[in-house]
Amino acid sequence: MGCFKLNKHGGYYGKKNNVIDFSVNINPLGVSEKVLEKLKESLKNIVKYxxxxGLSARKKLAEKLGLDxxxxxxxNGATELIYLFAKSIKAKKVIIIQPTxxxxxxxxxxxxxxxxxxxxDKRDNFNIDITSxxxxxxxxxxxxxxxxxPNNPTGTFTxxxxxxxxxNVLNEIGGFLFVDESFIDFTNEKSYLKLIYKYPIFIIRSMTKFFAVPGLRLGYGIGNKKIINRLNQYKEPWTLNxxxxxxxxxxxxxAEYIKMVEKxxxxxxxxxxxxxxxLDYIDVFPSKSNFYLCKLKKGNVNILKDKLLKRNIFIRTCExxxxxxxxxxRIAVKRESENMKLIEALKDMTLV
Amino acid sequence: MGCFKLNKHGGYYGKKNNVIDFSVNINPLGVSEKVLEKLKESLKNIVKYxxxxGLSARKKLAEKLGLDxxxxxxxNGATELIYLFAKSIKAKKVIIIQPTxxxxxxxxxxxxxxxxxxxxDKRDNFNIDITSxxxxxxxxxxxxxxxxxPNNPTGTFTxxxxxxxxxNVLNEIGGFLFVDESFIDFTNEKSYLKLIYKYPIFIIRSMTKFFAVPGLRLGYGIGNKKIINRLNQYKEPWTLNxxxxxxxxxxxxxAEYIKMVEKxxxxxxxxxxxxxxxLDYIDVFPSKSNFYLCKLKKGNVNILKDKLLKRNIFIRTCExxxxxxxxxxRIAVKRESENMKLIEALKDMTLV
Incomplete structure (x- = not known):
């Protein structure tokens, strides 16, 4: 019997109302009106499988991304694709670039x-030493x-x-690069997408973080036809609602909403x-994404977390x-007023 | 590389509108107004993971079923639980009672x-010969x-x-009985639920067939704490929207809707x-569920299927x-007027 305990994160689920949840890396601007209207209309379709x-949706995405x-x-969220890839490849050995x-x-x-x-290394702001x-x-x-x-939770971009x-090295030894681009829409950086034609790369993306719809569960993967075909051999049916x-x-x-989020x-x-x-008691690491990894110069972050929760602010501890x-x-970037409340609260704390 | 082709069913997805889809075993009365209203209200929650x-929902179900x-x-549909069980148990050998x-x-x-x-055996109306x-x-x-x-597609109930x-025999050899009760709400028969305390049984159920919401993906499994704990070790996070x-x-x-569906x-x-x-060119098998398995006495069912589709009726071929x-x-039971249209169409066909 295995012992693969389910991780317990995914946002604030305590009893308090009005908690500003800095623990989830979701665009805080809420769901677009256009999207809500369409979803209301779509409710009539739940009587069908x-x-x-998902052929129609795949074709639409392909058109947008310039792919087949x-x-x-x-x-069903990018998460399904992590498990599906792991199940399909059945790798004897994997290397994970950490912390992640x-x-x-x-x-x-x-x-x-x-x-x-x-x-x-945190001294390199968690950038990858490629030679090593x-x-x-x-x-x-x-x-x-x-x-x-960009990497969660460090915000580093390679x-x-x-x-x-x-x-190139992976190509030589017959290995894959598995790339999670779940947060790339929050950056101005270039995707590895076009590499799929030349290199053994599989990319996953989330659509729910940028569009603020994590409750829907929606992600996609990109790879050459051979790898997608292999994944489809193992894919469970009807996973997307x-x-x-x-x-x-x-x-x-x-377009209007996308522009607003980018702004x-x-x-x-x-x-x-x-x-x-x-803040003099915190080190903050540079990030290309919509969140920041921070480090207390001294003390335990759980004390800080409890103090902040008393002020209706929830942060993600990273132990x-x-x-x-x-x-x-880790702190997600929220609306201006919320960010200011966090900063005010953090200013009121001393070295914890 | 495996070769586990995805099955291609799940309803009519052709180009015609107004097709009566007898291929899906879904209650045809549509989504309850109460449910639709609640879903509209729930759309505001999709901004959260x-x-x-799913602890709150599990507690609610437990209360209703008299379980812990x-x-x-x-x-994410009963289907997730089939794959999760198979993955967690890693059985060397399984017996499937067929056709199913x-x-x-x-x-x-x-x-x-x-x-x-x-x-x-079809001569026994697909009832299980327990001794064999x-x-x-x-x-x-x-x-x-x-x-x-009850069994899909035969409708047989054991x-x-x-x-x-x-x-009892499974208990002796250390095996499990995996029971799919996805259609039990359409019967007046007794569930195996209470057996979980004495026997090695895992039961799955669908909530979307009876309540006509297959687009939402929603099922659950029932077993003793040991087996549920084991499945949780392998479960992917956030699978339910x-x-x-x-x-x-x-x-x-x-309650009102449930009564209506039962009636x-x-x-x-x-x-x-x-x-x-x-109909003299068809054998129909008795069924406890909301569908009937039929057999042409002569000929290929695909010809019948095509003929019926011309009359906007879609059936599930079973090859x-x-x-x-x-x-x-296989034919799902639909509304009275739809059932009558099917019967009229079938009457107009001769031995195909």
Whole structure:
């Protein structure tokens, strides 16, 4: 019998109302009116089974991304695709670039993979030392290397030019690069998407973080036809509900909302970073994404968390992330007024 | 690389409008107004992650069923639970009572099980010969025996007294009985639920067929705490969307709608059966569920299917079911007027 305990995060679920939840990396601007209207209309379709292979939605996504629909697979959240990939590849050995999202490790362990960790250094702001990574890959010879880009919880981004030598080595040893681009829409950085034609790469993305609909569960994966076909061999039927399938075209075409989110993101990311930097008891790490990893210079973050919750502010402690400890916490970028409340509260705390 | 092709059913997805879809075993009365209203209200919750372990919904279900919430696990449709069980148990050998729903075989094969088939006889109306089944179990010594009850597509029901000798033998050899009760709400028969305390049994159920919400994806599993705990070790996080979780209490309390569905079911099942029996080119098998398996006395059912589709009627051909062939088809019980249209159309056909 295995022992793969379910991770316990996913937002504030306590008894208090009016808690500002800085623990979830979701766009805080709420659901677009256009999307809500379409969902209300789509409720009539729940009397039917969702399209079993989501073909219509895949075609729509393919058109938008400039891909063939056979290069796309849908997921009940990006999470389904992590588990599906792990199950389909059945890797003997994987390397996870750490610290990162905890589900990769669980998914691959459940499927019998031996997990190796490549740990980035906080003194380098968690940037990957590519030479060391390549050495590790040559030594371990894994079937899969996992990178989250931008990385959760550090916000680090690895540019396409820097990853090329890595995928070249993977190509030589017959391994895959598994790339989680769940947060790429919050950056101005370039995706690895076009690499799928030349390199063994599988990319997953979330549609619910940027569009603020995590309750719907909606993600997708991108890879060459061979890998997508392989994943489809193992995919469970009807995993996406009909509302998720129905809403894809509306999300993709909601230009006004997309612009609004980008505007918020560009201004509030900078604002929050500069304010966090001013706090003398915290180290904050630069991030390309919509959240910041912070470190208490002294003390245990759970005390800070409890104090903040008394002021209706909830933060994500990071002791469950590999290579982090109870001095680390993560803060999502929220609306201006909310960010200011957080900063005010943090200012009122002393070294905890 | 495996070759576990996705099954292609789940309703009519062709180009015609106004097709009456007799291929899906869904209550045809549509979604209750109360449910629709609650879902509209729940749309505001999609900005949050669904509760990761669905605890509130599990407690509500437990209360209704007279169980402990630790004896319940939720699924993104009952289908998730088939795959989750297969993945968690990792049986070397399973016996599937056939002909039945095709996903069991796919789920266990994907997870490396060797699949044995125990085939029921159409001359016995597909009732299980319990003595032969026990002989087969003693011979094969499987970790899992799979029964769908009432069975899809035959409608056969195996009463609790008849299954007791089977679970006794399974108890002796350390095997499980996996019971799919997805259609039990359409019968007046007794569930195996209370057996979970004495025997190694895991039961799955669908909430979407009776309540006509298959687009939402919503099912649950029942077992003793030990087996539920084991399944939770392997369960993926956030598989249920927030609308599915939110709607559970409303479904359970919708007494007026439940009564309406039961009334329709009791009257239309009998009506359709008697009319199907009158057709001289078809054999129809007795069913406890909301569908009937039929067999053409002569000819290929695909010709019949095409002819019926010209009259905007879609039926489920059954050649992909184990031990059935292209003379079999399945018909769901629909509303009176729809059932009459089907019967009229079938009357107009001659031996195909």
């Amino acid at each position: 969702p399209e079993i292979d 629909y056979k290069e796309i697979i849908l997921g 999202f905890t589900e990769y490790k669980r998914a691959f362990k459940i499927n019998g993979s031996k997990v190796y960790h490549f740990v980035t 990574l390549i050495t590790k890959i040559k030594e371990v010879k894994p079937e899969v290397v996992i990178i989250c880009n 540019e396409i030019e820097r990853i090329i030598p890595v995928v 009909s509302l998720s399938l129905d809403i894809i075209p509306t999300l993709l075409e909601d 918020w993101c560009n201004s509030q990311k900078e604002f929050l970073f500069s304010k966090l930097k001013d 469950d992330f590999y290579a982090l400890d109870d001095s680390f916490f | 669904p509760e990761i372990d 919430y630790k004896e319940i696990i939720l699924g 729903f095709t996903e069991y075989k796919r789920a266990f094969k994907i997870n490396g099980s060797k699949v044995y088939h125990f085939v029921t 089944l026990i002989t087969k179990i003693k011979e094969v010594k499987p970790e899992v025996v799979i029964i769908c009850n 009463e609790i007294e008849r299954i007791i000798p089977v679970v 927030s609308l599915s979780l939110d709607i559970i209490p409303t479904l359970l309390e919708d 329709w079911c009791n009257s239309q099942k009998e009506f359709l059966f008697s009319k199907l029996k009158d 992909d079911f184990y031990a059935l062939d292209d003379s079999f088809f």
